[in-house]
Amino acid sequence: MTEIPKSHPRYASLVARERVAEGVRKGLTSIQGLIAQGRGECFDYLLGERTTPSAAAATQAAAAMLLLAERPAFSVNGNVAALVPEEMVKLACALAAPLEVNLFHRSEERVKRIADLLRSCGAERVIGENPDATIEGLDHARALATRGGIYDADVVLIPLEDGDRCEALAAMGKKVIAIDLNPLSRTARRANVSIVDNILRAAPNLTAQVRQLSSLQRSDLEGIVRDYDNENVLHRAVQEIKGHLEGQFKD
């Protein structure tokens, strides 16, 4: 991997780009994954490359929702595997949730490589290599799912996910938590909790929140979820982008 000097002003974003490029070289991430990375970078830049107050609120609500879940499950795609494999494993272990490999551009080799990577990071339950169910409303290879994972889950965490899939899971009655830097995306709008933040920040923040909230009573966790307003959070994220653009052109 190209060495990025820590002093480079764009260090964090260049490291992320290198991870995804390395993910492509290792056969974990699709070429299209690099495009998604570029899109995310742009939105992150507009957000100010930080966890905004609204994203922090979403992260807390997501943690509460996951702690309340009976059968939580996490989706992992090629970008997630390139960017934060270890953090996803830590989070999954903290909740005893399975990690399910789900790819928009599916190939069995790539599913296996990602599954192997997660296991090498210490994951206890990794599924997706032998799908035995299909999600209604999705085409073909994109509908594949695994019983005991996303298919049966009551709460699903779907970072960097396609809008169709988010819709389909929500239509099945599941509670959907998305991590998506674009507050205007179908995924962000359809999810129950949309964490509009860079997954490099959101994943460790979510793990920290899960640990912090794990001592709360169920009724308190339910209170957090009940008081949470995703529409308002997305509105605030959009205001944050507008504020950033405002500063670019002086009237």
Added chain:
Amino acid sequence: MTEIPKSHPRYASLVARERVAEGVRKGLTSIQGLIAQGRGECFDYLLGERTTPSAAAATQAAAAMLLLAERPAFSVNGNVAALVPEEMVKLACALAAPLEVNLFHRSEERVKRIADLLRSCGAERVIGENPDATIEGLDHARALATRGGIYDADVVLIPLEDGDRCEALAAMGKKVIAIDLNPLSRTARRANVSIVDNILRAAPNLTAQVRQLSSLQRSDLEGIVRDYDNENVLHRAVQEIKGHLEGQFKD
């Protein structure tokens, strides 16, 4: 290429993404071109994925400027070659302008592949494989140009271009027309006409405008160019983004 079902709500943007991914597989587009594509997607989202009124005004002024030109020339890079090779050829033919292959990350093989592709689309004059001039103020491989093309042109069309190169061409006294989805970029700010639109829409729109305006008198074309205010157009583009964001979430 992965088949995108026509029913997918993001069909157009997914097709563009596939074209760029295919461009990489065919050795036309650099990997960095994928990140640039993603960044463009972000801005297109913010614009509402449509040709805005200000972009339409810029496209008209660009067409007038090209019709008035004595020696127009077009730059084609790896992303342009992946996305709109046929449209660029149609536009070049409509103006009897040469297509010059210019790459930020230059390799002779890639220049040749792009040149061959353009010729296979029916291009009459494709140059760039044998550069014989250098543009002042640019480093090395990025300064390479060809006499009879961009180097000698009075008006240059530079879609998806780097800010440094835009600056250098403007500094040579050329009239510069850019296509760039980011109204805040150095390229957009420095060009004489900045078409803030997706090249998938801008290229055919530009060709249509050239055909439509080709019957006008020179004095009328000069009037269009004289009345055009690029600073105002960029300002309007930013307002259009803010307006689009405003409309996304009702208070």
